[in-house]
Amino acid sequence: MKSILFNPIALYIFLLACVPCAHAQIPDPGFTVDNTTAIVITDPQNDFLSPDGVTWGVIGESVIKNNTVENLETLFQLAEAHGIQVFISPHYYYEHDHKWKFEGALEKLMHDIGMFDRGDQLNKEGFEGSGADWLPRYKKYINKDFVTVVGPHKVYGPEQNDLSLQLRKQKIDKVVLAGMSGNLCVESHLRELLEDGFEVAVVVDATASAVAPGYDGNVAAEINYRFVASHVYTTEEFKQSLK
Amino acid sequence: MKSILFNPIALYIFLLACVPCAHAQIPDPGFTVDNTTAIVITDPQNDFLSPDGVTWGVIGESVIKNNTVENLETLFQLAEAHGIQVFISPHYYYEHDHKWKFEGALEKLMHDIGMFDRGDQLNKEGFEGSGADWLPRYKKYINKDFVTVVGPHKVYGPEQNDLSLQLRKQKIDKVVLAGMSGNLCVESHLRELLEDGFEVAVVVDATASAVAPGYDGNVAAEINYRFVASHVYTTEEFKQSLK
Amino acid sequence: MKSILFNPIALYIFLLACVPCAHAQIPDPGFTVDNTTAIVITDPQNDFLSPDGVTWGVIGESVIKNNTVENLETLFQLAEAHGIQVFISPHYYYEHDHKWKFEGALEKLMHDIGMFDRGDQLNKEGFEGSGADWLPRYKKYINKDFVTVVGPHKVYGPEQNDLSLQLRKQKIDKVVLAGMSGNLCVESHLRELLEDGFEVAVVVDATASAVAPGYDGNVAAEINYRFVASHVYTTEEFKQSLK
Amino acid sequence: MKSILFNPIALYIFLLACVPCAHAQIPDPGFTVDNTTAIVITDPQNDFLSPDGVTWGVIGESVIKNNTVENLETLFQLAEAHGIQVFISPHYYYEHDHKWKFEGALEKLMHDIGMFDRGDQLNKEGFEGSGADWLPRYKKYINKDFVTVVGPHKVYGPEQNDLSLQLRKQKIDKVVLAGMSGNLCVESHLRELLEDGFEVAVVVDATASAVAPGYDGNVAAEINYRFVASHVYTTEEFKQSLK
Known part of the structure; x- marks a missing residue:
């Protein structure tokens, strides 16, 4: 406060950026894909993306509106074409x-509806085609070598799994983030990856969020991506940026 | 998905909770203050809460509307009266x-405007009354023994400081969270405390968020608190719950 | 330094505890099992504990000397008898x-010798009886409800898995730690659980460490357990403490 | 186990590396300083390194034997000469x-003897020349721009401070580690930096550890550094490697 008043350069920047502050634009630091960049996708699984999934009733409309299923497939294709590693x-x-x-509110809901259920990590019985399985159209990419599937997260963020380690073991410093759901796992991954020292951009229409009465997760996600990420892309903008 | 169809109890719960899913209410797990509960307050500092602070132009209107300054003071008073520890x-x-x-977008902005600036941790020159100092009216509480000030966070969450450790070293399991700003540090603390295994409730009107053209942080914060916390209180509701 | 000279109580404690400091005993804070206590066991798997395991040549002698296999079984039995949850x-x-x-040195070795190899988390082919599988005599315990198997760690500590979260979700505050290998995964779990705010005791003869020419892991483990844990038990002492 | 028997390449590597396993050498992955490398120094403070410090009675002999004080100064000088950033x-x-x-054992001891005591982060009274202050001969380096002092750790590792973030914000991927004390804070930093995905080498004689009756921390540290780091240098070897 005081410091800015007595620091002419900071004051100048402040005036440029912030007056009138009530109309301040959020800066856009930008993002460039380089050979330390990977794509991270959260939860590309039936329970979120298939009309048979347990959350389709609250999230299907957003998935359709954003064209999320196709946009995520575009990200897999772009990654393969451009030699970008994908981590799921x-x-x-x-x-x-x-x-x-x-449990917090959505944790309770996910458990109540049997979301992502799987007996245990040594049990694959009934997994094939279940809500916890990949959306079928993504399997042909996920089975390839450019895709790494890390351990499961358990609340919303990667704090409980090895995502950051796997990225660093490949000398990845920058992440393009997408997946499901927008204001829960994508946003918690975004926030934790920032704390872990990654540069992060989000592909906003390769996500989708649940809508409950009075609470639209898409609105929250879009605001917060803009506040904290280095850049927010649409899938088309991301595609263009790779040319 | 399959699992729920063939599991009559899960199906029943699902039908009760989720049909029609498009109108699903978010469950409210609830929260009870007990002797393992502490209050955590983020950033009760001039740069957010004083009309002289560097962010007042974008956040002052929200602070006034929520009555944040008084509500935070109420939390300090309730804590002292009920023997609840406060961590800042x-x-x-x-x-x-x-x-x-x-830097991400808001990190860049905070640095550009000289927010929370302090020479270093061994330097107090110019600190008194600066934007990084406590709002004056809170100092009489913060100087008392029921308040612990942990190390500074550096992005938005407590990943870079000793908050969780200090809570555990006092055998705290549950957190009532408030402070500044709502969709940035409060929300990142909420998410990380959940990953660290705390039960967390938020006092929504003892927070406030920045408003930029097209992006209202208050809207995002309110949606996401409701999705992930165990309970969302107003200050008045929290006060009533302690009776 | 100065502070102690001018603080008579601290000086007195210092003199009692530390003079002559060269002969200072390490304090023993002690540990009491209560209903917030769980047992955590790392890596009770063939590659460490079976004569057919890939590390038996460097670790078998320590396993036999400590009676590790039987001592770990005793821990499972004590846990079941006393209603103590076990986390693996x-x-x-x-x-x-x-x-x-x-990779660091032992990471490189583990990969070179194919230790703990498993295709991926969705692949159980060839797992049964492999080096990554449980030692057969422990399976009858691990299959019961008092045992929870958390996600895999990837270097040595629980930073990459959900151990701390699973403990907290059961309101566990205190951990009795054992397993393999002593100076690597057990010790890294010990150190991280301390940072995560758990009270931790170690059962030293329910561990064993590798011995390489000039480098005896058992020696390192025993020194460091004594320096950092709340208490170090033998299996027999732990058994007696439960009576 | 099975996998190696049926995998001729793994079996061959195993035979080369491990027969007879009882005499297996620990591999040495090696370390090369490049422009993503920083030096990290833990606790270069009076309470460890000054004859007036509260731990000198248990650690002074090791400090003298290793020539730790001079070796740490050599690291500061090499860093400045070669443009390597230092983080404390x-x-x-x-x-x-x-x-x-x-508290664990040594946590209890450190608190009992008033080690590293400082009122709080907003209080510098009595700090100058106290046990918590830098060893005087290092101050001329620490005050320069090539040195960054991160937040304090509170148990032994960097989990409670911003070390990893500060390294990543400078695009640092590799760390040369030294400081005090060898089997506590240095080793916990080593282990956590590995989990955070850094390549880490240790300069073994720019550390020193406490010796208690029956428990020599230096022995533990030297064994564990060799097991988990990418490489272990002496100060002289590190100096030569920079030529």
């Missing part, structure tokens, strides 16, 4: 997760 | 932080 | 882990 | 840290 951070709930003694 | 997670930027090679 | 933090390496661009 | 992770205990409800 999935969401699985095991039987023991249903015995948690407390 | 402040935000300081040192000279070397201005040499970062990359 | 396993070690799996997937195919993509073999493509890391850099 | 200090150790401060504030008044509220003395109210922790539980």
Whole structure:
């Protein structure tokens, strides 16, 4: 406060950027894909993206409106074409997760509706085609070598899995982020990757969020991406940026 | 997906909770203050809460509308009256932080406007009354024994400081969260505290967020608190809950 | 330094505890099992504990000397008898882990010898009876409800998995730690659990460490457990403490 | 286990590397300083390195034997000469840290003897020349621009401070580690930096550890550095490697 008043350069920048502050634009630091950049996709799984998934009733409309399913496929294709590694951070709930003694609101909902259920990490019975399985159209990419599937996250962020380590073990410093759902796992990944020291951009229409009465997750996600990411792309803008 | 269809109890819960899903209410797990509960306040500093602070132009209107300054004072008073410990997670930027090679959007803005600036952790010159200092009316509480000031966070969340450790070293399991700004540091603290295994409630009108053209941080914060916290209080509701 | 000279109580404690400092005993804070206590076991897997495992040549002698296999079984039995939850933090390496661009010394060795290899988390082919599988005699415990298997760690500590979260979701504050190997995964779990705010005791003879020419991991583990844990038990002492 | 028997290449590597395994050498992955490399120094403070410090009685002999004080100064000089950034992770205990409800063994000792005591982060009274202050001969380096002092750690590792973030914000991927004390803060920093995805080498004689009856921290540190780091240097070897 004082410091800015007595620092002519800071004051000048402040005046340029902030007057009138009530109309301040949020700066856009920008993002450039280079050979330390990877794409990270959260939860490209049936329970979010298939009309048969347990959340389709609250999220299907957003998925359709954003064209999320096709946009995520475009990201896989662009990655393969341009030699960009893709890391997938999935969401699985095991039987023991249903015995948690407390949960936040959406954690409770996910457990109540059996979302992402899988017996345990050593059990694949009933997994094929379940809500926890990949959306079928993505399997042909995920099975290839340019895609790495890290361990499951358990709340919303990558704090419980090895995503950041796997990125660093490949000397990745910058992340283009997309997936499901926008204001929960994508946003928590965004925030944690920033704290872990990555540069992060988001592809906003390769995400989608749940809509509950009075609470539209898409609105929250779009605001917060703009506040904290280095840049927010549409899928088309990201595609153009690679040319 | 499959699992729910063949599991009559899960299906029943699903039908109760989710049909029609498009109108699904978000569950409210609830929150009860007990002797493992603390209040955590982020950034109760001049740069956010004083009309002289560097962000007042973008955040002052929200602070006034929410009555944030008084509501935070009420939280300090309730804590003292009910023997609840308060932990403050402040935000300081040192000279070397201005040499970062990359920043997200609001990180860039905060550095450009000299927000929370302080020479370094061994330098108090010019600190008194600066934008990084406490709002004066809170000092009489912060100087008391029921308040612990942890290290500074550096992006938005407590990943870079000792907040979680200090809470655990006092056998705290549950957190009532408030402070500044709503969709940045408060929300990042909320998300990280959840990942760290705390139960967390938010006092929504003891926060406030920046408003930029087209991007209202208050809207994002309110949606996301409701999605992920165990409960969202107003200050008045929190006060009533302690009776 | 100065502070102690001018603070009579601190000086008195210092003199009692530390003179002559060269002969200072390390304090023993002690540990009591209560209903917030769990047992955590790292890597109870064939590659460490079976004579057919890939590390038996360097670690078998320590396993036999400590009676590690039987002592770990005793911990499972004590846990079941006393209603103590057990959490297992396993070690799996997937195919993509073999493509890391850099590794520390033992990471390199583990990859070179194919330790804990498993195709990926969605692949159980060849797992049964492999080096990554549980030691057979532990399976009857691990399959029961008092045991929770968390995600795999990837270097040595629980930073890459959900161990701390799973403990907190069961309101666990205190950990009795054992498993393999002593100076690597056990010690890294010990150090990280301390940073995460748990009270931790170690059962030293329910661990064992590798011995390389000039470098005995058991020696390092025993010194460091004593320096940093709240208490170091033998299995017999731990058993007696539960009576 | 099985996998290696049926995999001729892995078996061959295994035979080369490990037969007879009882005599297996630990591999040495090596380390090369490049423009993504920084030096990290823990706790270069009076309480460890000055004959007036509170731990000199247990650690002084090791400091003298290793020539630690001079070797750390050599690292500062080499860094300045070769344009390598230095990051210091200090150790401060504030008044509220003395109210922790539980502590591991050395945490308890450090608090009992008033080690690294400082009122709080907004209080510099009595700091100059105290046990928490820098060893005087290092001040001329620490005051220069090539040195960054991050927040204090509170147990042993950088989990409670912003070290990893500050490194990443300077695009640092590799760390040369040294400082005090060898088997506590240096080793915990080593382990956590590995989990955070840094390549790490240690300069073993620019560290020193406490010796308690029956427990020589230097022995533990030297074994564990060799097991987990990418390379272990002496100060002289590190100097030669820069030529």
